[in-house]
Amino acid sequence: MCGITGIYAFNEVGRFFTINLFAANDTLSRRGPDTGNAFTHGYAGLGHRRLSILDTSSGGNQPMTDPAGRYTIVFNGEIFNFQELKQQLLQKGVAFHSTSDTEVLLHLYIREGEGCLYKLNGFFAFAVYDAQEDSLFVARDRMGIKPLLYSLDEDKFLFASEMKAMFAYGIPRDLDYASLQQFLQFNYIPAPHTIFQRVKKLLPGHFIKMKGLEVTQQCWYTIPQQYDRPGVSDYAGAQERLSQLLEASVKRRLISDVPLGAFLSGGIDSSVIVALAARHTDHLNTFSIGYKDEPFFDETRYANLVARKFKTNHTVFSLSNDDLYEHLFDMLDYTDEPFADSSALAVFILSKRTRKKVTVALSGDGADELFAGYNKHRGEYRIREGGLTTELAKGLAPLWNALPKSRNNPLGNKVRQLQKLAEGARLDEKDRYWRFATFTPASDARQLLSESSRTRAAEAELAERKARILQHLRQGGDFNEFLFTDVQLVLPNDMLTKVDLMSMAHGLEVRVPFLDYTVVEFAFSLPTEYKIDGRLKKKIVQDAFRSELPKELYNRPKHGFEVPLLKWMRNELQSLIQNDLLKDSFVAEQGIFDPAEVRRLKEKLFSANPEDVHARLWGLIVFQYWWKKWAKS
Known part of the structure; x- marks a missing residue:
């Protein structure tokens, strides 16, 4: 797990930007705290910050060049089946000089080009420069676990793991106002778009090839949609097959040359991962967060039950x-693009404290989207x-x-859910999915923008983006289409972004066994x-492991976690809201939001019935804080 960046220039104007390569690479030092190096050749440059996981010697350092000096790679991620791939390459006469998966990936690409992607089991974003062809190839893993941003203009192609590296190249910071409206609806910005017009996210399962002025982007992987064809005879067989696949996935993800552990929330998903990992690891290190002041969200009792059952070395x-x-x-x-999932704070702290004990952690992310949780x-x-x-x-x-x-108490949360159910029942599949996936209706988000911002957030562009997100939902279609859309939208843009950004801020690698492509x-x-x-939700996951997990984990509500935003906004954050980020004069001078609408939200915050206004205000606070730090200049 690392940070990567690079440049491929089309002319002398673009080549000038290679002077920023080293500065861009340095911005990724928290992703890769162990070593940092860069490579330049002609019109191309590659940078790499390393978090040493496999082969911690200098033999695994990057950028890595093949013995012939033709191909150079920078790679962020892990290839979990690299040992099998290495054996195949050894049989073909390839000589290796390290025990790293990077070298295996490099030689596999040399022999198979883009075809190597189909053989990889892992998570990754990588780039390979071919000095002989003067070409560049960049690719992202199937599920979008590892990020990759890029910017393309008439002079150059830039890429990086994080936006802060893109800033180092001096990219234009022109806001994408359609993305801003989407952020106000989702609390994140769906790929391939970002908050800036000139920067995009490479979609999961896609690659880009460049040779001279020719640039092509292609999808190399999509999840097969073969609902009702599990290849097993019955439900019991499906449970057994899931158990086998998931255990194999967990076992693959236990390879590491540094200390490894697992997050253990006390929910079914992380408990399943711990149960499977414990079969292959004595005294597995496990980590939980408890909430002293928020007993409604504290699930450490259940985490402790799992830890005792599987004899883990547990830390709360x-x-x-x-x-x-x-x-x-x-x-x-640390957040260099607006991202307002407030649970990111808990992941940030969990990662920070976990990193003091291990360098790699397994997590249960992905199960909710795959299995309806x-x-x-x-x-x-x-x-x-x-x-x-x-x-x-x-x-x-x-x-x-x-x-x-309100999300912050059981009764208020139930009313909120029933209201959403009532609204959804009156909508068709596409509009209902949109309602369930967004925090704020489009009309409310648009109303929050100033008149000039609304003009720039073209409704035709927003409609096109919405249609793309909802393209897999058919009238009267299969329920799995709802889950498939979650895997395309929520999983990579919210859940995986949150985990990657918050964990890599502390140099912690998080592996997600549920997202093994098998x-x-x-x-x-x-x-x-x-x-x-x-x-039951997540029925097959619960049933497949029912005999192994503590019975107390079953038939209890799923709480998740809510940061106490309402309390903070009425107390600790009040001055920041009233006198700084959302101050009337500042909002008016900035010109992005409608001062009257912002004022209305602030008034509701301090009213007797604030409902969930704090969730909308949190998005505004995150954006304003980000804008002052990253975009204002």
């Missing part, structure tokens, strides 16, 4: 709200199935609209009834 980081607040501005300072999945299922609950929710819509709603493809071969029914 028990946090107060003061601990959370203490790290808030460190997190915001969110409350919105239950809502979608109920609407499709119909019945009394759905009809009551629709009929009582005026009541839900009138009652107080598990993903199996998940999308399963019929709906294997994943969710009227009683």
Whole structure:
């Protein structure tokens, strides 16, 4: 796990920007704290910051060039099947000078070009420069676990793991106002777009090739959509197959030349990963976060049960709200593109403390999207199935609209969910997915923008982006299409972005066994009834491991975690809101948002019924803080 950056110039004007390569590379030092090097040749340059995981010797340093001096690679990630691939290459006469997976990837690319991608089991973003051809190849893994940003103009192609490296090249910081409106709706910006017009995200399962002035981008992987074709005879067989695939995935991800552990939240997903890892690791290191001041969200009791059952070396980081607040501005300072999933703060702190004990951690991310683990999945299922609950929710819509709603207490959260269910039941598949996936309706997000910003956020462009996101949802289509859309949208743009950015801020590599492509493809071969029914979400995951996990983990609500934003905004953050980031005069001078609408949100915040206004304000605070630090100049 590392940070990479590079440049491929088309002319002398573009070549001038290679002087920024070393500065860009240095911005990635927290991703790769061990070593940093750069390579230049003609019109091309590659930079690499290393977090040593496999072959910690200098033999694994990058950029890495083949013995003939033709090919040079920079690589961020891990190839978990590199040993098998290495054996195949050895049989073909390839000589190796290190025990790193980077060298295996380099030689595999030399022999198979883009075809090497189909043989890789891992997560990655990498670039290979061919000095003889003067060509560049960059690629991203199937699921989008590792990030890759790029900028292309008439003079050059730039790429990097993080936006802060792109800043070092002096990219134009012209806001993409359609992306801004999307951010206000989602709390993140869906790929391939970013907050800047001139910077894009390479989509998962895509590569870009450059030779001279010829630039091509291509999709090399999409998840097969073969619902109801699991290749097993029945549900019991499917459970067994899932167990086998997931254990193999976990075992692959235990390879490491540095200390390794696992996150253990106390939920089903992380508990399954720990159970499987414990079969192959004595006294596995596990890590949990507890919330002293927020008992509704504290799940350490369940994490401790799992840790005792599997005899792990367990550590609980028990946090107060003061601990959370203490790290808030460190997190915001590191965030180089607007990203307002408030649970990122917990991941930031967990990663920071975990890194003091291990360099690699396994996590249970991805299971919710693959196997229907969110409350919105239950809502979608109920609407499709119909019945009394759905009809009551629709009929009582005026009541839900009138009652107080909040994510921070059980009753208010239930009212919020019922209101959303009632709204969704009146919509078709595409509009319902959009409603469930966004925090703020498009009309409200647009209203928050100033008149000039609305003009720049072209509605035709926004409609095109929406259509692309929703393209896999058909009228009367399979429930799996809802999950497939989550895997394309929510998983890479929210969940995986959060984990990568917050963990790499501390030089911690996080591995996600549920997102091994063999598990993903199996998940999308399963019929709906294997994943969710009227009683269970993530049904097959729960049932496949029911005999192994503590019984207390079952039949309990999924809490997730909510940072106490409302309390902070009314207290510690009040001055920052009123006198700085959202001050009326500053908002007016900035010209991005409508001062009257911002003022209305602030008034609601301090009213007797704030509902979830703090969630909308959090997005504004994150953007304003980011804008002052990264974009204002």
